Amino acid sequence: MTDTPRHxxxxxxxxxxxxxxxRAQLRRMKIAALLxxxxxxxxxxxxxxxxxxxxxxxxxxxxxxxxxxxxxxxxAVVALFRRPLGLPIPHTAIIPxxxxxxxxxxxxxxxxxxxxxxTLLEKLRVFDPAARLAxxxxxxxxxxxxxEGARRVALQTLDLLDDRAVxxxxxxxxxxxxxxxxxxxxxxxxxxxLTRDGRHQELLDAALERLGGYLGTEEVRERASNLLVKFAxxxxxRIIAAVDVIASVDGIADNLADRLxxxxxxxxxxxxxxxDHPVRQDYEGWLQDYIGRLRSDPALAAQAExxxxxxxxxxxxxxxxxxxxxxxxxxxxxxxxxxxxALAAHLESALLAMGRKLAEDAALREALxxxxxxxxxxxxGRLRAGVTGHIARTVKNxxxxxxxxxxxxxxxxxxxxxxxxxxxxxxLIGVGLHALVLLAGG
Numbered sequence: 001m002t003d004t005p006r007h008x009x010x011x012x013x014x015x016x017x018x019x020x021x022x023r024a025q026l027r028r029m030k031i032a033a034l035l036x037x038x039x040x041x042x043x044x045x046x047x048x049x050x051x052x053x054x055x056x057x058x059x060x061x062x063x064x065x066x067x068x069x070x071x072x073x074x075x076a077v078v079a080l081f082r083r084p085l086g087l088p089i090p091h092t093a094i095i096p097x098x099x100x101x102x103x104x105x106x107x108x109x110x111x112x113x114x115x116x117x118x119t120l121l122e123k124l125r126v127f128d129p130a131a132r133l134a135x136x137x138x139x140x141x142x143x144x145x146x147x148e149g150a151r152r153v154a155l156q157t158l159d160l161l162d163d164r165a166v167x168x169x170x171x172x173x174x175x176x177x178x179x180x181x182x183x184x185x186x187x188x189x190x191x192x193x194l195t196r197d198g199r200h201q202e203l204l205d206a207a208l209e210r211l212g213g214y215l216g217t218e219e220v221r222e223r224a225s226n227l228l229v230k231f232a233x234x235x236x237x238r239i240i241a242a243v244d245v246i247a248s249v250d251g252i253a254d255n256l257a258d259r260l261x262x263x264x265x266x267x268x269x270x271x272x273x274x275x276d277h278p279v280r281q282d283y284e285g286w287l288q289d290y291i292g293r294l295r296s297d298p299a300l301a302a303q304a305e306x307x308x309x310x311x312x313x314x315x316x317x318x319x320x321x322x323x324x325x326x327x328x329x330x331x332x333x334x335x336x337x338x339x340x341x342a343l344a345a346h347l348e349s350a351l352l353a354m355g356r357k358l359a360e361d362a363a364l365r366e367a368l369x370x371x372x373x374x375x376x377x378x379x380x381g382r383l384r385a386g387v388t389g390h391i392a393r394t395v396k397n398x399x400x401x402x403x404x405x406x407x408x409x410x411x412x413x414x415x416x417x418x419x420x421x422x423x424x425x426x427x428l429i430g431v432g433l434h435a436l437v438l439l440a441g442g
Contacts, residue, residue: 022409029416036423037074040066061434062427069426073419080415081404095407096400103395107388115387117380121373129372130358130365137355147348154343155336158329167325174321178312184304188294 040063047060078084079092095102136142293300311317335341358365395403408415 019409022413026409026412026416029413033070033074033416033419033423036420037067037070040070040423040427058431058434061430063430065430065433066423066427069429070419070423072426073422077415077419081408096404099398099400099403100396103392106395107391110391111384111388115380115384117377117384120380121377124373124376125369128365128369130368133368134355134358134365137351138359139355140352143348143351143355146351147344148339150347151336151341151344155333158333158336161329163325163329166329167322170325171318171321174324175312175318179309181308182301183308184294184301187304188291 043059043063044067047056047063050056052060075084079089080094082096083089083092294304332343335343358368
């Protein structure tokens with residue numbers, strides 16, 4: 001016997017140990033079938049040698065028909081896998097000759113019977129994934145196991161990360177976003193928010209009250225008096241010398257500083273007590289004008305942008321940004337390394353809450369099921385084409401010799417029983433026909 005030519009294509013995968021066991025068993029079955037055929041041939045020859053009369057006539061009829069049956073079934077079994085005796089007999093070597101068609105038909109069978117969207121979705125709908133998920137998450141043990149698994153995976157992921165690469169990515173992300181950030185527009189928005197509902201007037205009141213209290217202290221008046229005397233002696237030395245003859249300049253300065261402080265405090269009180277005071281109006285106008293310029297003045301925006309860029313390029317800022325990942329990594333590792341991790345505890349409580357919410361909210365379960373079914377339909381649609389093509393391509397790429405070998409190992413043992421049955425059934429048919437001939441002759 002000869003095999004069909006071998007192509008340089010992938011072999012059918014199989015386990016060597018299991019294959020060896022099946023091959024030995026198949027070989028024993030073939031030898032047994034061959035020995036049974038030889039026995040029938042021997043019986044046929046012996047019956048002819050004994051004259052073929054009496055009992056030998058029955059033996060000849062049995063062995064003759066059994067031999068024909070055995071040969072016919074041998075031919076049928078061999079024709080499935082290869083050409084009998086290597087002869088180019090039509091409609092033999094059926095499996096290797098139709099490998100491509102078998103691959104296509106197998107792919108279509110799987111597609112239509114295992115990946116039919118309506119069938120799968122109906123089973124999924126009856127399965128009710130949202131309700132099952134709710135029951136599963138409601139169990140504290142399940143939520144704890146899931147959160148503990150997530151904690152361990154996250155900790156292992158931290159070990160797998162390249163710190164230098166992550167540090168570089170974070171730095172690039174933060175710096176690039178800071179450079180794109182419109183600082184003047186943001187400042188204008190923030191100031192606009194702070195001035196809403198007169199909040200800036202409250203800030204002015206607080207500042208004026210602090211200033212009034214500061215000016216009313218003895219220490220400030222003494223400092224102002226000393227400053228006035230120092231300035232006067234420097235700018236008008238002769239006048240101050242003449243005044244010293246008549247009165248003490250220090251005393252005059254003290255009196256003047258006290259009056260100046262009282263005048264300023266009085267003015268501050270008037271500003272605080274009068275909502276429409278000119279100082280307040282000037283402050284309001286200046287602030288609103290500045291906010292408008294922050295939003296629309298290109299020159300002011302350029303100044304803000306320049307300040308922002310200098311701040312970003314400052315070595316301390318760059319060093320801080322580079323160190324962000326080290327701080328984040330250390331904090332995550334400290335937390336995830338302990339069994340009572342805060343992150344794992346938050347995840348566990350969130351899972352339990354999700355389970356309770358799903359169990360209580362029928363509308364939420366229905367929405368989740370709709371999403372799952374929609375995703376399953378889309379996934380099934382993609383899988384049908386992908387899996388069908390994959391199965392067909394895989395079968396077509398199998399090496400024909402290995403394909404035949406693998407299939408013969410899988411079903412060859414049962415096929416040898418066909419040869420046994422064919423031999424015995426053929427023999428019985430031969431005996432039956434011999435009996436009919438005898439009855440007809442009698």
